[in-house]
């Protein structure tokens with residue numbers, strides 16, 4: 001293990017860490033085929049080191065038919081040729097470690113690809129030794145398999161259509177909560193769990209530093225599968241805590257190195273999250289919860305949008321802050337590869353306000369309590385791409401949704417606004433490295449459109465440039481490392497009735513921090529009592545010198561600006 005990695009970290013070392021997510025397909029293309037890869041990652045390590053992040057979470061690079069861009073894995077022990085080789089991955093691990101950065105792999109074990117050998121054996125015959133590794137069920141009573149309505153339950157897949165696919169050869173259906181090429185593993189079967197733990201140990205032995213566990217709170221299904229809302233049935237299932245504790249014992253408990261485990265958990269609530277992350281229970285270090293990113297879902301589902309106000313967003317995140325104050329730990333994120341770009345969604349991506357609002361979103365997230373995640377390009381203030389039409393989309397979720405709704409009579413014009421607003425392709429346009437052709441992402445034809453605004457928004461224009469979004473992220477990451485009050489302090493929500501001001505206090509020992517963030521274009525006159533005792537305080541960070549002066553001299557917070565003040569005693 002290279003010397004740059006501190007091997008004597010406390011168990012909860014991640015409480016002062018910042019994680020950077022790489023979605024490899026869109027990060028950087030090292031071989032010119034238009035698809036990002038591990039050589040591309042190696043080409044941009046300076047960027048990560050400059051930012052100062054502690055951990056990289058790498059979205060899946062395993063062997064995969066790429067039906068869901070790698071979240072459909074056909075071999076857990078190899079790297080897909082599109083991303084490189086195992087040797088490249090070893091090189092990434094070593095190069096990150098040499099810079100003091102840890103690597104967390106994506107762990108996708110709710111399902112495999114239908115091209116994984118386990119599933120191929122399972123589907124071979126009803127008598128196969130691996131039949132029980134997946135969820136096989138006969139057609140509904142009184143129905144003939146393969147006919148509409150014959151599925152064992154009425155569950156719908158998260159990617160449209162039924163959650164069951166008919167297998168003609170063996171006369172049964174298999175369950176897939178996601179695409180038909182992502183059959184769900186049966187975690188009730190102990191051999192399945194042991195195979196997963198063995199695979200995890202294999203990766204740890206290779207030098208990786210933990211796992212981000214894909215939809216992990218869906219792996220425990222109820223004993224009998226019945227009609228009704230599938231999410232309701234499968235979220236936080238009956239044996240979920242038992243399985244995670246068992247995984248902890250089997251994989252992490254005896255291991256001498258410092259790890260990070262984060263469970264992606266759609267539908268989890270604060271109380272359940274506290275149980276998952278209570279250190280005494282030994283399950284996972286933190287969870288990704290979805291409450292704040294699910295706020296805009298309308299009655300017709302994800303693409304049916306309802307407006308979300310800043311106070312709603314604030315109420316949700318601050319409730320998680322106080323809910324996990326005594327026990328458990330938050331992960332903090334505005335976006336990732338499944339969400340639209342943060343500045344377009346929660347900020348203001350009009351060119352006049354874009355940078356300020358991107359920085360202000362960062363100020364809020366990075367001065368809260370929890371472990372912040374930066375999604376590639378977020379640190380540049382990258383925006384959504386206004387996709388012109390279906391031909392520009394690549395994501396299976398959006399494409400299946402359009403196909404299903406169009407078959408039901410809806411027009412593309414009706415459907416496009418929802419997809420533009422929250423479609424996952426927004427996050428997957430190439431990282432904008434330069435103003436040059438292809439944004440410096442690839443010398444070939446990129447697999448998905450490059451945002452035209454790369455001529456303005458790109459890394460080269462921001463690295464080392466005072467006032468840039470990137471340098472603001474860098475300063476916030478350094479602040480978390482340097483100020484225990486940011487990493488460890490308690491949180492007090494403030495001015496919660498204010499429509500546009502997001503304010504909170506932090507405290508740790510004799511240190512106090514006050515974050516003030518504007519979510520509007522108009523200047524805000526700060527409530528007098530909020531500034532009591534703070535006018536002489538030091539500025540820990542601000543989106544601009546004018547913003548800091550406005551607060552301290554005039555009691556005014558300028559449009560979309562933010563300031564964090566710090567004092568002792």
Ligand code: GLC
Nearest residue numbers: 068071108178214215337338
């Ligand atoms: C998670 C991933 C997402 C993927 C899904 C199925 O939500 O983040 O990208 O499509 O799981 O694996």
